[in-house]
Amino acid sequence: MAVKSPDNGSNLAKKRILLGISGGIAAYKAPALVRLLRKADAEVQVVTTRSAEQFVTHAALQAVSGNPVRSDLWDSNAEAAMGHIELARWADAVLIAPATADVLARLAQGRADDLLTTLCLATRAPLLVAPAMNNVMWSHPATQHNVEILRSRGVVVLGPDDGEQACGEFGPGRMREPEDLVADLQSSRTFSSPTSAQADGLSGGERPLQGKRVVVTAGPTREALDPVRYVSNHSSGKQGFAVAAAARDAGADVVLIAGPVDLPTPIGVTRMDVTSALEMHQCAMGQATDCDLFVGVAAVADYRPASPQTQKIKKTRSQSSGWALELLENPDIIASVAAQPDPPVTVGFAAETQHTLENARSKCKRKRLDAIVVNDVSDTSIGFNSDLNAATLVWANGELALAKQSKADLAAELIHQITVLFVEQLADTHPESVSKQR
Ligand code: CTP
Numbered sequence: 001m002a003v004k005s006p007d008n009g010s011n012l013a014k015k016r017i018l019l020g021i022s023g024g025i026a027a028y029k030a031p032a033l034v035r036l037l038r039k040a041d042a043e044v045q046v047v048t049t050r051s052a053e054q055f056v057t058h059a060a061l062q063a064v065s066g067n068p069v070r071s072d073l074w075d076s077n078a079e080a081a082m083g084h085i086e087l088a089r090w091a092d093a094v095l096i097a098p099a100t101a102d103v104l105a106r107l108a109q110g111r112a113d114d115l116l117t118t119l120c121l122a123t124r125a126p127l128l129v130a131p132a133m134n135n136v137m138w139s140h141p142a143t144q145h146n147v148e149i150l151r152s153r154g155v156v157v158l159g160p161d162d163g164e165q166a167c168g169e170f171g172p173g174r175m176r177e178p179e180d181l182v183a184d185l186q187s188s189r190t191f192s193s194p195t196s197a198q199a200d201g202l203s204g205g206e207r208p209l210q211g212k213r214v215v216v217t218a219g220p221t222r223e224a225l226d227p228v229r230y231v232s233n234h235s236s237g238k239q240g241f242a243v244a245a246a247a248r249d250a251g252a253d254v255v256l257i258a259g260p261v262d263l264p265t266p267i268g269v270t271r272m273d274v275t276s277a278l279e280m281h282q283c284a285m286g287q288a289t290d291c292d293l294f295v296g297v298a299a300v301a302d303y304r305p306a307s308p309q310t311q312k313i314k315k316t317r318s319q320s321s322g323w324a325l326e327l328l329e330n331p332d333i334i335a336s337v338a339a340q341p342d343p344p345v346t347v348g349f350a351a352e353t354q355h356t357l358e359n360a361r362s363k364c365k366r367k368r369l370d371a372i373v374v375n376d377v378s379d380t381s382i383g384f385n386s387d388l389n390a391a392t393l394v395w396a397n398g399e400l401a402l403a404k405q406s407k408a409d410l411a412a413e414l415i416h417q418i419t420v421l422f423v424e425q426l427a428d429t430h431p432e433s434v435s436k437q438r
Helices: 025-039 058-065 076-082 084-090 101-109 115-122 135-139 141-152 178-187 194-199 238-249 277-287 333-338 356-366 407-421 423-428 431-437
Strands: 016-021 043-048 093-099 127-131 161-164 170-174 213-218 223-226 229-231 253-258 270-273 293-296 303-305 327-329 345-352 371-376 388-395 398-406
Touching: 016 025, 016 084, 016 115, 025 043, 025 058, 025 093, 025 178, 043 058, 043 084, 043 115, 084 115, 093 101, 093 115, 093 178, 101 115, 101 127, 101 141, 127 141, 127 178, 135 141, 135 170, 141 238, 213 238, 213 277, 223 303, 229 303, 238 253, 238 293, 238 407, 253 277, 277 333, 293 333, 333 345, 345 356, 356 371, 356 388, 371 407, 388 407, 398 407, 407 423
Parallel strands: 016 043, 016 093, 093 127, 213 253, 213 293, 253 270, 293 345, 345 371
Antiparallel strands: 161 170, 223 229, 303 327, 371 388, 388 398
């Protein structure tokens, strides 16, 4: 990815970036990151944790940043000149790259046990973290929970990338490359002025869905055959939960209607658990009446067994001739929401295996949706249980490719695009409920 030069209008020009480096192998890339930030005309000060010093020297960081490097909270010489409070006030943004599992945990807990975590508590500047760790550590529920806490506080999480790791394993956990981190900073809204946010249609700046009600469905549904068996599908719920978290980050009040999944509830989101398509339909229709945006990410079972049994079905029932299962069609939840007299902005999801865009367009029209997000599930690297996704957002007059990225990043991009595309409908929906909350 190209790094914009200062004369190319870099929004990093003259910005004061405090780079925090924690102790992971990716710290060896930090000097390259500092150089690229300075090439984009940013000022850089570096703070390291003690363990970062095992991977990169202060001498190297000082040489490339042009400033002394700090790690000690108790450095009395430095405290007089540029202590944690001064550093915290100096920064226009704090970027921690790499951010280890330990530093993410300490930030989530609000600890202040070294210079880096202390100044993160003391600063009002935006905080961005670029996680880097072994893929099993990244996927661990403790780390995911910590990341969720940080996101709910507005911390921007950049990456991690997927691929070969220093430990020889493959998976998500690689720190994003320095070029990508600089491009992320340049394209993020961290430094964009309210005017530029408004120019792309965001009336609410960083929180364009402030005062709006968003309902998201997620996960599979289960259609009972008897008390021990059901018909279902492979949906993990990850993308739907990420959409709910992204809508929350955009300032919305979010209700997440979840089928049976094993995922933590995003902080600040109201979760309603359901099992079958009929339950999801009933719950969604109740919640959709005064909502502004409805996003149907759930993989709803199209059919349910016609006569679910209250007792376990015995094998002898079918004798030797097999068993033909009679199925009834389930209601189409999102189409019912879109068919209401005063519908919210309604966005569906479709997983297709062939004629992807063609099928998505006709589905969007048939269900009377404002837009649909379609992905090609024949690509197994972005399959049901993956942390990655790639998709195309399709609407009446256009389409936009959402590149392969983490489900959280794709959700954030999707919510951003929805707020831009449907800014007028969103402003018009239920103005009385919005003004009440303002
Ligand atoms: N959907 C729904 N209720 C259903 C089926 C689907 O709300 N009973 C929603 C999904 O949540 C998704 C969109 O409709 O937002 C598209 O889902 P998909 O399963 O692709 O649609 P189907 O109409 O079932 O199409 P297909 O014939 O491809 O299964």
